[in-house]
Amino acid sequence: MCDILWELSKKFIMEILSALTVLDVRSLLLGIAVFLVVLWFLRRPRNLPPGPWSWPILGNLPQLTWFGGELHENISKLTARYGNVMRINLPGVCMVVLHGNDTVKEAFSRQQLSERPPAYVTQVVAPGTGFFLPSDGKWTELRRLSMTVLRKLGVGKSAFEQNIVTEADILIEEFKRHGGQAFDPKHALGNAVSNIICTVVFGRRFQYTDPAFEQLLKVVDVLVSQSGAGDMFEISPVLNKLAMLPGVRTYVPSLRTYVANVNNFYGHINLLMKEHSKEKSADHHEDLIDVFLSERKIKEQQGVENAALQPENLKHIVGDLFAAGSETTATTLRWGMLYMMAHPQIQARVQKELDDVTGRNRLPRIADKSELPYTEAVLCEIQRVGTIVPLGVAHATTEDTAIAGYNIPKGTIIIPNIWHNHFDPLVWEEPEKFRPERFLDGDGKFRPREELMPFGSGRRSCLGEHLARMELFVFFTYLLHHFTIKKPDHVPAVSFKGTNGVVWGPLNFDICASVRE
Numbered sequence: 001m002c003d004i005l006w007e008l009s010k011k012f013i014m015e016i017l018s019a020l021t022v023l024d025v026r027s028l029l030l031g032i033a034v035f036l037v038v039l040w041f042l043r044r045p046r047n048l049p050p051g052p053w054s055w056p057i058l059g060n061l062p063q064l065t066w067f068g069g070e071l072h073e074n075i076s077k078l079t080a081r082y083g084n085v086m087r088i089n090l091p092g093v094c095m096v097v098l099h100g101n102d103t104v105k106e107a108f109s110r111q112q113l114s115e116r117p118p119a120y121v122t123q124v125v126a127p128g129t130g131f132f133l134p135s136d137g138k139w140t141e142l143r144r145l146s147m148t149v150l151r152k153l154g155v156g157k158s159a160f161e162q163n164i165v166t167e168a169d170i171l172i173e174e175f176k177r178h179g180g181q182a183f184d185p186k187h188a189l190g191n192a193v194s195n196i197i198c199t200v201v202f203g204r205r206f207q208y209t210d211p212a213f214e215q216l217l218k219v220v221d222v223l224v225s226q227s228g229a230g231d232m233f234e235i236s237p238v239l240n241k242l243a244m245l246p247g248v249r250t251y252v253p254s255l256r257t258y259v260a261n262v263n264n265f266y267g268h269i270n271l272l273m274k275e276h277s278k279e280k281s282a283d284h285h286e287d288l289i290d291v292f293l294s295e296r297k298i299k300e301q302q303g304v305e306n307a308a309l310q311p312e313n314l315k316h317i318v319g320d321l322f323a324a325g326s327e328t329t330a331t332t333l334r335w336g337m338l339y340m341m342a343h344p345q346i347q348a349r350v351q352k353e354l355d356d357v358t359g360r361n362r363l364p365r366i367a368d369k370s371e372l373p374y375t376e377a378v379l380c381e382i383q384r385v386g387t388i389v390p391l392g393v394a395h396a397t398t399e400d401t402a403i404a405g406y407n408i409p410k411g412t413i414i415i416p417n418i419w420h421n422h423f424d425p426l427v428w429e430e431p432e433k434f435r436p437e438r439f440l441d442g443d444g445k446f447r448p449r450e451e452l453m454p455f456g457s458g459r460r461s462c463l464g465e466h467l468a469r470m471e472l473f474v475f476f477t478y479l480l481h482h483f484t485i486k487k488p489d490h491v492p493a494v495s496f497k498g499t500n501g502v503v504w505g506p507l508n509f510d511i512c513a514s515v516r517e
């Protein structure tokens, strides 16, 4: 029966086509085209945020990339013309960039703006739910779980400080090993910070020379330089899918190695997780993996199905915490070393403040913080000038909504331009200058400024903020208490040029760390 109907319709269509002249075909095509344009015009969402004129198919990609410069700076330049809520089109996706402290805060306090957009490469290579993938709302459960672990470990309180102090002591020995000669601090800082995350996730630290640890850090290093929050290939689903086509990948070797490296990264995480499942030593502390597995077991015993606590999600949480928690803090410390090297007077003032409070016979502790306003101001200024996540981490809308009176359709990617907020001359006088006094009041007391938002804002703001703040304080004060950071003689000038990966970091640089008397 179906066959007969199919044959009849085919005959009917052929007859109509043969009855059409070339002219009729042209008119028909023109009619269809006009119909499609009218349909598009009528159905296109109204009152969208303003934005630059976009090219067919390519959207605003040419304006943002072809003329060089950094993406966050290019986007910022457009704000002057289009305002704090600006629409940018990329192939296959409409993206809205938010500028200004109040706009970002208001938007990210809302549930409808709290999802993550799909990251096609990661989804295909390693499907599951994590902090940086769309989670269908399951992130709230993952976040609760991770916060529970951080609280249990005493993060944010002095209970966790000893872990950081142990690592800082080892870091100091590592710096001393160079005997005041020039070296790149990247490796040592990366090891120290990664070991803190290992304590949280795996319940242990690793020797710097441990082959499994070394391998993992190497892969993270490559991945960090290859991918980027705000990276065009990650944001645009069309570019994402294009990049995954076998033909395209053949001609884009970096993407091929990127996929291999993502696999490699999760391979290492799996290995460390297997290690973790072996019998624990007596000094093993409860860690994230333990809490995940025990919560899962409890739910199973209660007969409750919990979509977030699925085994495939564990490797994502571990991987996400590792990736989010190591490179970020280590890069901030690198900016810190660079700025101290470039501003010896500011460095000397921090050292004097540390000495006045702790003397030369004991090292600074977090409890000393309230007496170290200048040091705190310097750390804030480092986070401002070294904005390591210039375009934040992309959010996505879960339903049609509105920001500042503009309609924002479901599925729109929302990017906060943190870099613009940290360099806005209307907020920060001479924003290009390194000036810690911005964070001091008239009496020299520390003055926190809400316009500084290195950890983002709202429901999905950085989960590791407390941990990061503790680490930055302990590592930075320990290093400056012990050493004076100097520019090696062979380096002509300090460069503040940044480079983009997962985070915005300084180019590799050498320092000389001279032990203080």
Ligand code: HEM
Residues within 6 Å of the ligand: 108, 131, 132, 139, 143, 320, 321, 324, 325, 326, 328, 329, 332, 388, 389, 392, 393, 394, 454, 455, 456, 457, 459, 460, 461, 462, 463, 464, 465, 467, 468
């Ligand atoms: C200086 C250090 C750090 C900076 C500047 C930083 C910055 C950020 C930013 C801007 C976000 C995105 C917020 C948003 O989506 O609106 C974020 C998210 C996140 N960060 Fe951090 N971070 C740092 C350290 C850490 C550490 C040490 C950890 C590890 C515990 C961590 C774990 C995370 C996680 C898991 C998320 C995702 C939260 C979620 O999606 O709910 N970060 N971070």
